[in-house]
Every structure is written in C-alpha cells, then in structure tokens.
Amino acid sequence: MPQLSSGGGDDLGANDEMISFKDEGDQDEKIQENAFTERDLADLKSSLVNESETNQSPNAVSEHEKTCYLTFFCCCWSHSTVSKHQDGGMYKTAYPGYPFLMLPDPYIPNGSMSPSSNKVSVVQQSHGMHPLTSLLPYSNDHFNPSPPHLPTDMSQKGVHRPQSQDISGFYSLPQGGVGQMPPSMGWQSQPVYPLSSCGFRQPYSSSLPNSSSYPRFSHSLMLGPGMHSTGIPHPAIVPPSGKQDHYDRNVKPHQEPKREKEPKKPVIKKPLNAFMLYMKEMRAKVIAECTLKESAAINQILGRRWHALTREEQAKYYELARKERQLHMQLYPSWSARDNYGKKKRRKREKQQDSTTGGKRSAFDTFKEDGAPAPLLPMEAL
C-alpha cells in the first residue's frame, strides 16, 4: 500500500508503480518508434491544420488547441490501441519538474467544495488554494501559469481568508521534508520550460518562486463550509446540499418542508489521497492547456502525468495526503470510510423501496442518522 513513512524517502508508496511505469514507458517509446512515427504525427497534424484552414469559421480552433487535441488523441490512441501499455513515456521526459500552483480551495466558502459551487469554472477553481497547499512552497503570487487566453489575475476574486492562520501544530513540516522542495527539483534549477500537458513547451511569463517568501500558512480550514462538532470546520464535512447532496439521501423527498429546512447532518468525506490532491491542483492547468472539459479525458492525462512524475515530485503529494489523513483522523477520530460505503447501492435500493414500500427506511439508514452502531449486514444487503 502506497504510504509514505514519516521519515524515510524510500518508503514512497509508488515504488512498484514507478518501476513498472518505467518499463511501460520504455515499451511505449519503442511502440511509438515503430507504430507511430513522427511523420505520421506530422501528417495527422497537418491534416488537422488543413481541416481548420478550410473551415474559416470564427470558432475555428487555434493551432495551440489543435496541438492539444492532437497530442491528446495520440495519448488516447496509444492508450487504447496499445492496450495496457500506459504510455507514461510520453510524459516521462516531458515533466521533469512541474510547478504546481492552481490548486482550488475546497475548504473555503465559495470554494469548489462549497455545496453551491461545486462545479465551478476553471477560473473559479484557480482562485483559491487547497488548504494543504500551504504545505507546498508555491504561491499564485509568484507563479501564474495562466495561458494567454485566460485571465491572468485569478487569485484575487472571491477568496476571503485570514492572512496568517498558523496551524503549524497540525501541519508543521519536518525540516528538509518532502513538503519543502529540494533544490534539485526546484524550478530555478529547471533549465527547460516544461512541456504543456499537450506536449508543447510553454514558457511561463512570471518569475519563478522563492520558497522562502511564501506565507507560512493561510489555512482555509478555519473558514470551511463544514463545521466539526468541536468547532473546527473542515472541508470533509459537506453540507448535504448542492452537488454533494447525493451523499445524504436519507431525507425523503416526501418529507415535510419544515423538516427539510432544518439543518441536516453533514457528511464527512474521505480525505483525499495523493493522486486526488494532484488532480485538484493540476486539473485547471490541463483544462487551460488542452481546452478539454471532459473530466474522464482530463483524468486520463493526469493519470499519465502522475506516472511521469519523479518519486520526489510524487512524494510531495504523498506527504500532503498523509497529513490530510492525519488531520482527518484528528478531527473525526470516530469516522470510518465505512460510513460512506454503499451509498450508491443504498440510493438505488432506496429508490426501489420508495416505489414499493413508500420509503421505508433500513436499519443502516437509521444508523447513518443516529450514529448508532451499524447493523452487521453484508454489503450486498445494504
């Protein structure tokens, strides 16, 4: 199980995957040499160019976008046609050290975790910062990866956060730990602009960051929409409204309106794992670079990028995820992932029950609301 030990760098969870990934990457390089030559690529690209040239509509995609689509197509082609050879090799050399910044803040009001704005635009997502991003030596003030077609100032609007909420008790980083980017992976030592997610180099216009100049903490947990019983808010507590209201279907639609207005028991979500944290941070960037919107496609790219990361780069996210779990455990010591288990099946069953029995509730549903010990039922019975 990928788990980063508190002290050892060699305990990185992705060891096996990194090894296998490298093999896959090598295989893919060969495959690319044999099956998809540069000429093929150029032909395909030129066909796209011709296609757009013949279509002189105002909405014609730019060369940049075509390149994005093309590369993404190649990724998909390689991924699907070459079956299980996940071509991390496409990115293996492309992202030697990628700056991560555009991490949305799910823990702040109006953030992406906000029930009313869970589905937010790319621009909105870029406003905030993940609470644990404060562990990262990055700042939107120092690095703005915004592509030219997006607003450059995406760090001002809609974020209201105290400037120096020091919760170092929770998140204090070990000196020299992975939370602090070592010089070898710092951007200043990165001589080449990283390739975009779509395989082209795109220099960043802003100056490179200096980790020493970042605020120690600006922890938006203190402002999150969820409020723990201890008074400590946390994003994992999701009010049962908005998109995430599907996690609280215990309230039947036929219930009295008066009851519906009562504050509902919030749902405590699972802490994000390393890859999820990475996705949250990089999603906006991929969307901006590739003008893709479908999350499934974006996640494929992000998955490939994740494999292309070095161990040190991944370690940063494993460490963040570890701290996320630690904080989650501290805030909700009695919480278990089981609490959120079986929701899909239960929802379906509830629907069927509603149609047949008029919405009679199960013992597990009662457990969920009352906090009583869960009945020992097999998962299928849920």
Next chain:
DNA sequence: ACCCCTTTGAAGATC
C-alpha cells in the same frame, strides 16, 4: 435529476 466515465490511492469487505 441522476448516473457514467476516467484516473490513483486508501481503506473496508470478502474470501
């Protein structure tokens, strides 16, 4: 309105 897709990782469930 709701579910699926798609990714990786963590954790619970099952065998």
Next chain:
DNA sequence: GATCTTCAAAGGGGT
C-alpha cells in the same frame, strides 16, 4: 494475507 469493492474530485455526456 490476498483480492475485491467502494469512495474520494471533476464535469461533460447520456438517459
């Protein structure tokens, strides 16, 4: 202990 299942995020697309 190994394997399987579910859920975290995200948002377009399909029903």
